[in-house]
Amino acid sequence: MKKRLVLFLAVCLLAVCSCAWADYWDEGHQGTSADPYLIDSIDDLKALRDRVNNGEEPNNKYYKLTIDMNLTQEKQWLAIGDSDEKAFKGHFDGNSKTIYTEI
Secondary structure (H helix, E strand, C coil), X not given: CHHHXXXXXXXXXXXXXXXXXXXXXXXXXXXXXXXXXXECCHHHHHHHHXXXXXXXXXXXXXXXXXXXXXXXXXXXXXXXXXXCCCCCCCEEECCCCCEECCC
16 A cells, blocks of 8 residues: 555656646747747756756757856756767857856
């Protein structure tokens, strides 16, 4: 019985996470050059990084940074695109914003 409950909870969690991601970039933007996905928080940038590094982000989408970001509080920042097979293959407009860490 416990195994079934654990399996059921795992499936429910996976469904919730999938739905949350499906809505994540779906804020009325198309990911095109005329209507890029907006990166307006560190969580947005982390989500993009994780999707790219997991090989889940489609190629040729457009992203636009909308705020300056201080990554000082991030313990270890992993690069977006951690291998040739999982490289970032989209378009990233920095929009004259800065992503920085304090040393």
